[in-house]
Amino acid sequence: MFIRKVHHIAIIASHYETSKAFYCDVLGFTLMGEVYREARDSWKGDLALNGEYAIELFSFPFPPARPDGPEACGLRHLAFSVEDIEAAKQHLEEKGVSCEAIRVDPLTDKRYTFFKDPDGLPLELYQA
Structure with a gap:
């Protein structure tokens, strides 16, 4: 395969x-x-x-509700690659989407933030 x-x-x-x-x-x-x-x-x-x-x-x-919490068994989140995380976060917030503070991945030294879709599915922006 x-x-x-x-x-x-x-x-x-x-x-x-x-x-x-x-x-x-x-x-x-x-x-x-x-x-x-x-x-x-x-x-x-x-x-x-x-x-x-x-x-x-x-x-x-x-449809049944998604199990609560990011540590529930199943899909943890979807991550989208962006070039400019600050601009992407600002765009989302201007559209009324709440984002977490931008953090730095200690393993890759890359910046990322999380937000949710209308059903609470966890989504991530990851600066490539």
């Missing part, structure tokens, strides 16, 4: 339109396509970043 790259990340949103607006209007993803799946009462949107397919955004009626 040879894995070349991550193909996509699937996210289930409690409010599809709210999360679609967050990922597209705030984070800068583009909507490549979307479909309503009537049998599941579910939307599925395909989101791209810089022209590359990256996220499947789903909605389902009454």
Whole structure:
């Protein structure tokens, strides 16, 4: 087996339109396509970043809540690479997104900060 790259990340949103607006209007993803799946009462949107397919955004009626805390078993967070973390953090805060203080990774000496999507999914900005 040879894995070349991550193909996509699937996210289930409690409010599809709210999360679609967050990922597209705030984070800068583009909507490549979307479909309503009537049998599941579910939307599925395909989101791209810089022209590359990256996220499947789903909605389902009454999804269970994510386990609380970043140390819960499962996905810990998604990290996005940025060139200028100060500018990226400022952009998010201007859009009403609360960010933690910028920290420095002691292993890589790189700067990073965390914020959350509309459903509380932990997201990270990491200055490459």
